[in-house]
Amino acid sequence: MTAASSSPVSLPWSVAAAMKQVRTPIGCVLMITAGTGIFMGAHWSPLVPLMLAFYLVTLLAPSAARNSLIWFAIAGAWVAAVMIQPSAMEDHVYLYLAWLVAIAVGLLDRDNFLDEAGRQGRYLLALLFATATIWKLTSGSFISGAALWTSGLLDDRMTPLLNLAGISSESLTDARPQVTAVVASDGETFDISLSSYSSIALTLLALGTIALEALIAVSYAAPDTSRLAKLRAPLLVGFGFVTYAIVPVLPFALLLAVIGCTIARFERRTVLAFVTMVLVAIVRFATL
């Protein structure tokens, strides 16, 4: 009798083989995407155990997780969730749903999974940021900075951003009841009295946000051979740093990171940049 009978390769299910598959680009995409779903489950808690179980499948039985039909089924569960609890869902849930479908489609041809999923990810990010840009350009109150000021007034997480623009927390506290009175009655108005510095800073912030989001949309829509394509990851990571250092939406950060890494084919420096971006979101969330 030799030691071969106790060798891991003789087991029907091998931890070593599973880990080897998880450490591939496909394995990482599947595992991180499934793991992101656990956080997305915050929008509808019945999905948390399902996504937790699915995450374990991608980790412990990665071959099984490479079946396209399973991903279509998980996407179906999320379709049900947004139908049952539409009011609890936010925009990143819909991006997640579309990304699940993109993975399912990509897994139909595993030899070219990264090409297909990366292409799908590009289109999704281009559409997302183009939409965000259009809303900001057409809202009528974003470019002036009024929307950012109002958001900061009613969302404490944005206070540091307004402080950077020279708007004190005290002035926001003073303004809060007055704005409440304006929206509760007819004919009342309130002037957002800003210093020249704050006014210019808010406008520049608004224009900078629009420019950044528009550039992200264009860079991801551009062909891979375009010079703009080189800007994709730096722009998206830059957006993540700025956004999630202020408002840390962890599931969204994770989702953008896994899509961004897939498009960049898990190039080492890009992965490190996206990991840092997610860490920024985690630190901000932990210190809120």
Add this chain to the structure above:
Amino acid sequence: MSAEPAANSAADRAAAPRLRSHLASLRALPILVLLVAIAAQATLMTSVNADRQAGSGFAMFSSVDFAGSRSVVVTATYNGDVVEVRLPISTTDQVDGLLRSPTDDSAAQLARDLGEFEWVEQDGRIRANADGTNIAGFSVTVRRLTADGHELGSEVLAHAVAP
């Protein structure tokens, strides 16, 4: 990160043959899913003033108008005076729904539902109380913030008065 260990195995290839034959047509599915979600939310935002910060609009922080900056103002006539109404906790979900997606119909429903409670006056307002009296004529108004440059104002999104 290690290289891909395996191409599609025979078993893998058998997993979804019918779907695989439709790969070319399925390629449009992910972007269609997102496009439909965005179009649906955009329609709701422009037709029934749905909340910009909810749903699939990707319109976060783009406007002074969002559910959190809106208000539901409810008044009633009590002993001949128009008084503010302190809303019962049981109407919280209904009020949240009004803030997210205000329509005259949902405002009318809240106005009617308030007529089912009994009310007492307290500090110039009325509040629901089992020992109170029934009153009618509740007025429900949903307002939103508007901005003209840096000047904030407001306008009515939905309004109803219960008979």
